[in-house]
Amino acid sequence: MTSETDPLIPSTTTPPRELTFLERARRHLSEDVSIDQSVAPLALQCALTGLIDSVSWSTAAVWVAFQTGNMVQLSMGLASTPPGPHFQIRAASIAGFMLGCLVSGRIVARAGPKTRARCAGIALAQAIVIALVVVLSVTTRLGAVEPATVALLAFAMGLQAVSASRLSSAPFATTVAFTATLSSILSDPTFPLLGRQGGLRVLSVVMLFAGAALGQLLVDSPQIGSEGALGVAAALEGVLALLWAVGHGQLEERSAMGSR
Numbered sequence: 094m095t096s097e098t099d100p101l102i103p104s105t106t107t108p109p110r111e112l113t114f115l116e117r118a119r120r121h122l123s124e125d126v127s128i129d130q131s132v133a134p135l136a137l138q139c140a141l142t143g144l145i146d147s148v149s150w151s152t153a154a155v156w157v158a159f160q161t162g163n164m165v166q167l168s169m170g171l172a173s174t175p176p177g178p179h180f181q182i183r184a185a186s187i188a189g190f191m192l193g194c195l196v197s198g199r200i201v202a203r204a205g206p207k208t209r210a211r212c213a214g215i216a217l218a219q220a221i222v223i224a225l226v227v228v229l230s231v232t233t234r235l236g237a238v239e240p241a242t243v244a245l246l247a248f249a250m251g252l253q254a255v256s257a258s259r260l261s262s263a264p265f266a267t268t269v270a271f272t273a274t275l276s277s278i279l280s281d282p283t284f285p286l287l288g289r290q291g292g293l294r295v296l297s298v299v300m301l302f303a304g305a306a307l308g309q310l311l312v313d314s315p316q317i318g319s320e321g322a323l324g325v326a327a328a329l330e331g332v333l334a335l336l337w338a339v340g341h342g343q344l345e346e347r348s349a350m351g352s353r
Contacts, residue, residue: 122210122338128260130341132293134212135265137333138257139297143304144311144326145223145246151312152319155182155243158250160190182240189244193251206259212337215256219249220330223323230320246323249330265297 142158149157156163163183170180197215204211226242257265311322 122213123208125205125207126209126212126260126337127341128207131260131337132296134216134333134336134340135257135260136296136300137329137336138253139265139300140304140307141326141329141333142250142253143301143306144308144322144329145250145304147305147308148312148319148322148326149186149243149246151309153182153243154179155186157186157190157243157247158254160187160247163187182243185240185244186247189247190251190254193248193253194255195251196248197252197255201255201259209338209340212256212260213334215252216330216334216337219252220327220334222246222249222252223327223330227320227323227327230323265293 146156146158149155163186167180167183167187170183200211200215204214222245226245229242229245308322308326311317311325312319314321317325
């Protein structure tokens with residue numbers, strides 16, 4: 094005999110299956126990152142730009158991220174007879190950067206512009222490429238200032254350039270060209286009393302400055318040098334990948350806002 098509280102028709106629904114660890118990890122990595130909660134990795138990208146470019150300029154007089162300067166210097170070298178002494182290395186930097194942008198654009202198109210997997214994967218790829226440069230510099234006659242190694246560094250920065258530009262974060266829209274960032278700061282009607290967006294632009298410039306200063310200090314250190322400085326950059330790229338992988342997602346941000 095059934096009681097009055099028992100349902101007339103027995104439920105045929107089954108409780109949801111608990112996701113496996115791999116399924117949870119896949120779902121986590123496929124979620125879009127929360128840009129508002131990603132200040133730390135975005136700022137670290139700016140610092141890494143300064144660090145890596147300071148190493149390349151100090152050791153080879155070539156940029157691997159700031160390609161505008163390379164383009165002007167390359168054209169000046171072409172106009173010289175014979176071409177300037179840094180012609181090959183600047184051409185290698187531009188070519189490597191362009192290839193990195195091309196590859197990063199394809200990755201973004203397939204994996205999505207803001208997924209944790211894409212952001213962390215790009216940073217991890219950069220770490221591997223920079224670590225490869227360190228290994229080549231230490232174990233072969235290819236120094237950190239050779240065209241091949243400079244092209245690899247520029248390739249890593251090309252990966253970052255497209256990755257950062259597709260995140261829809263105005264203050265960190267680019268981590269490889271800060272002329273536009275400076276013009277945005279100084280043209281802000283509220284300057285010098287900047288709002289959050291303006292403050293984040295200032296932070297990006299400060300982090301670039303700090304990264305460049307750190308890079309120069311490491312290069313000038315007899316115990317560290319250019320290879321050690323790039324080793325630090327590779328390690329920081331690994332930290333960046335971890336920050337993207339475990340950072341706040343958009344679903345978590347919506348849940349937190351809904352619970353208020």
